[in-house]
Structures are given as structure tokens and as C-alpha cells.
Amino acid sequence: MLIKSYKRILLQASMWVIFTTFWSLIQLWIVVLTSSLRKNYTVNLADVMHEGVLLFFSTTLVITIAIDYRLLEESKSTSKFLNDVIYYFPFFILFFCVTIYLTMYNVEAESLELTLIGAVQLVLIFSSLLYSFLVKSVQFLNRKA
Secondary structure (H helix, E strand, O other): OOHHHHHHHHHHHHHHHHHHHHHHHHHHHHHHHHHHOOOOOOHHHHHHHOOHHHHHHHHHHHHHHHHHHHHHHHHHHHHHHHHHHHHHHHHHHHHHHHHHHHHHHHHOOOHHHHHHHHHHHHHHHHHHHHHHHHHHHHHHHHHOO
């Protein structure tokens, strides 16, 4: 019974992350869809990275999760260490997203090391998604208790 409860919590957190990701990036999905319908236009991943779409997504995602967690006052039922991680991780993501964006903004696109910047952006995105999944799991677990 307890395993079913945890599976349900993990499923709820997974679904929350999937739907939030889909709807948060709807503008990107529309651009991809419309470009696939046009014959002479393609979406360039380097342009998407250079415009910072994914960086803004990561920043918004982790900050809203942290605010949501704090406003629901669920922090009283978890450990101090976990509360600190949930509170400070968005600042970590924000710092790196702003640093990368300012680097891309101030450096010519041709001279950027897109492989490195792309890898760092992917790490930020996946860590943001993992953070969201874990915090939502904690919230659903606390709601269950």
C-alpha cells in the first residue's frame, strides 16, 4: 500500500513537470510547428540557445517552484537542509543563467563556443526539471501525510 502511495506521488510529480514544461515552452512549440509547415524556414537550435529561451524557462521554473513551496508553508514539515536546498537552488540557477545569457549577449554569435554553451544550458535545464520534480514530490508527499 505504501509503495502504491509513493508511486502515485512520483507519477503526480512527473505529470506536473511534463505539463508545465509543455505549456511553458508553448511559444517554442508554435515556432517549431510553423517552421515545419514552411518550406524555406528552419528553426536553428543555435538561435534558440542564443536568444536564451531555455535559460528563461529554467529560471522561471525553479523560482516559481520555490515561491510556491514557501507560500504553501509546507517547509515546516521537512528538514532544515532540504528547506535550504529548495530555497537556495533557484539562486544558483539564476546566477548561471544570467551569466550565460550576458556572455551570449555580449559576444558575437560566430565566436561563441556553442557546444560548451549548449551543454551548460542542457545541464541547467535538466537540473531545473529534476529540482521541480523533487520539490513537487516533497509537496505531494507532505500533502499526503
